[in-house]
Amino acid sequence: MTETAQSAPAGRGVRLPRTARRAQLLAAAQDVFVANGYHAAAMDEIAERAGVSKPVLYQHFPGKLELYMALLESHVDELVGRVRTAIASSPDNKLRVRAAVAAFYDFVDGEGQAFRMVFESDLRSEPAVQEAVERATTDSVDAITDTITADAGLDPERARLLAVGLVGLSQVTARSWLADNRRVPKEDAVALISNLAWRGIGGGFPLQH
Structure with missing residues (x-):
């Protein structure tokens, strides 16, 4: 051949x-x-x-909806998997935060623009789509919450609020970075945002021994 x-x-x-x-x-x-x-x-x-x-x-x-859902679920699984891998990548919380931010930038920067189906779906009124889209955020938040709760000595409610902040910061800035045609090199953008997040999480809630 x-x-x-x-x-x-x-x-x-x-x-x-x-x-x-x-x-x-x-x-x-x-x-x-x-x-x-x-x-x-x-x-x-x-x-x-x-x-x-x-x-x-x-x-x-x-049908078209079943095809769409198969794609959407696979993209959500990919994003959540990236975040979980990032959180498990190091025992150093500063490196974990950086890896978590990078996970969102890498996902948004991936081939095929999969992030648009997760974050910009035009079918949010469909309950199954809404549930999948929400899972992208909630499962990412859950993964980060567990680490913050264990390592920062916070109760789950406060840890979760911090995790929501980190996920939201990462997602919104990554999409803005891409929309701005990647004018800041990705490594620099990840460093800027992870440093901002770490100064809040690491400075206010140090690792508990």
């Missing part, structure tokens, strides 16, 4: 394992949903983008 044939995308008439076909369809749907939003996205366009027939698309996803 030639290198060209190996690298060519699989389209109509090419049989793929179910998991590979599903990944291909999700990638095509991602492009269409980000470009058009949920309401203007068409299953015809998604099938064409993936190089498959509509019946093949419907074999994997019974």
